[in-house]
Amino acid sequence: MSAEELDKLFRDKLKDRPVAPSNEAWERLQARLQQAAPQQETPNPFMVPVASQEQKEERGAVRMWYYSAAAAVTMLLGVGLWVNRADIDPLQPSATVATVQETKPAAIQNSAPATTVEPYQTAPSATAQEETFAQQEMKQAQPAQAMAAVSGKAAGQQQTSKRNAVTAPVKVQEEKMTPLKEQAVQEQSLLAATTPANVQESAKTASEPSDLKIVVKLDNTQATASLAQASTTVDHSPNQEEHTSGSGRVLKGILKQVKNLKEGEKVNLEELGITKHTFALETRIGNKKITKTIEL
Amino acid sequence: MNETDLVIALQQGDAKAQRLLYERFAGPMMGVCLRYLKNEMDAEEVLINGFMKVYQHVTRFEQKGSFEGWVRRIMVNEALQHLRKQEPMHLTIEKEHIHLASEDASADSDMSAEEMMALLLELPAGYRAVFNLYAIEGYSHKEIAEMLHITEGTSKSQLSKARAMLQRMLAQQGVTIAI
Incomplete structure (x- = not known):
């Protein structure tokens, strides 16, 4: 069957095939007519709905523009707020770090005496350790030299003082930092200023970028003043404490000790026989480096 | 009157x-x-x-x-x-129905208008509209394109697809009637 035949078949059968609408159709049409009757007074009633439709479309378009504009504004506002918030965020951690730092000095004070105790205990026993420490000190001496150079002090004197300190049995157990502290003490005694010690400390921390490091230097300025001139040996060598970042427990313990010792600080210090101490604290958290010196 | x-x-x-x-x-x-x-x-x-x-x-x-x-x-x-x-016309028109036209479908003049109407109503709305307009009402493809907001080519392709569908249905009908 060709297409034309098909078309003709359907056309003949269906074009004028009447289908009776329901009886209600006429009633509905009549109701519609009566409703439309008053509207027919308008010259061209058909045009009215068409116009209204167009107006509706226009209104819809305008409305869409408003919506899109509102969406854009909200997006901009949101992004702006978010960006501002991002700017604020870096500030907040620094603030918190500052607070942490404040708490830490106390903790360090607490821990300082403990560390001071340890060297006394170990000092007599470990002579073998002295060698290892000495090696460590030698290794560290080089950065210390560089730091000393940076600080603008005589490096040679510092090195000699360090070696003397290493040889001294009392100081053997002291960690790498101790020679530097001694140097710092000497410098302090000479310059009567705590800043060089801080400089050295900061330099050391910079050289050893650990995740979280708290360096505490305890300088007995009086002793150093007297002893440094007599000989480089110092009774109360500076105490250095290095807390690795993983030691959250250590921090907690320190904090507890801080709380406990806040009231009894003076007593402990007196028991230790330390009349005056200069604590140089340096903490490195992430990229932030915080240094603080406390005199007791 | x-x-x-x-x-x-x-x-x-x-x-x-x-x-x-x-x-x-x-x-x-x-x-x-x-x-x-x-x-x-x-x-x-x-x-x-x-x-x-x-x-x-x-x-x-x-x-x-x-x-x-x-x-x-x-x-x-x-x-x-x-x-x-x-239902938007283009949606129904875009539907691709692959139906092969069967030339052996015979024009069954005995077929009632109701049966043919049923066949017509089987078509998708888009096909049916084009077939109605072209084959039954007698509009040209140009007129249909304007009325349905489609291209003339679309109108033609829709018509051929509608015809193919109808012929196929007619062939099936013929078989069932013969049995």
């Missing part, structure tokens, strides 16, 4: 003429609407809307050509508008 008098009466807003027009054209026009809309409720809605438009715009009808043709045109337009509202 002949057609010319009826139109004149309608143009004057005569209620009796309106009733007469309805009685005369409701049946055929309902048939037209049903060819496009399948659903009887929709067809009746379109019929009423179409009559309303006829009543409102009969003043525009100049006594040229067939008044029935004019009414039918209004009905077809109304049906298409409804169809477009109901």
Whole structure:
């Protein structure tokens, strides 16, 4: 069957095939007519709905523009707020770090005496350790030299003082930092200023970028003043404490000790026989480096 | 009352003429609407809307050509508008139905109008509209393209697909009838 035949078949059968609408159709049409009757007074009633439709479309378009504009504004506002918030965020951690730092000095004070105790205990026993420490000190001496150079002090004197300190049995157990502290003490005694010690400390921390490091230097300025001139040996060598970042427990313990010792600080210090101490604290958290010196 | 008098009466807003027009054209026009809309409720809605438009715009009808043709045109337009509202034409037209035309389908003149109507209603709305407009109403592809807001090529392809579907259905029908 060709297409034309098909078309003709359907056309003949269906074009004028009447289908009776329901009886209600006429009633509905009549109701519609009566409703439309008053509207027919308008010259061209058909045009009215068409116009209204167009107006509706226009209104819809305008409305869409408003919506899109509102969406854009909200997006901009949101992004702006978010960006501002991002700017604020870096500030907040620094603030918190500052607070942490404040708490830490106390903790360090607490821990300082403990560390001071340890060297006394170990000092007599470990002579073998002295060698290892000495090696460590030698290794560290080089950065210390560089730091000393940076600080603008005589490096040679510092090195000699360090070696003397290493040889001294009392100081053997002291960690790498101790020679530097001694140097710092000497410098302090000479310059009567705590800043060089801080400089050295900061330099050391910079050289050893650990995740979280708290360096505490305890300088007995009086002793150093007297002893440094007599000989480089110092009774109360500076105490250095290095807390690795993983030691959250250590921090907690320190904090507890801080709380406990806040009231009894003076007593402990007196028991230790330390009349005056200069604590140089340096903490490195992430990229932030915080240094603080406390005199007791 | 002949057609010319009826139109004149309608143009004057005569209620009796309106009733007469309805009685005369409701049946055929309902048939037209049903060819496009399948659903009887929709067809009746379109019929009423179409009559309303006829009543409102009969003043525009100049006594040229067939008044029935004019009414039918209004009905077809109304049906298409409804169809477009109901389901966007392009959606149904985009549907790809792969049906091979079977040439061996014979024109069964014994087939009743109802059976053929059923076949027609089997077509997707888009196919059915194009087939109705071209094969039954006799519009050109250009006119159909304008009426359905499609391209002439789309109209042609839709028509050929509709024809293929119908031929296939006719062939199946023939087989079942033969058995």
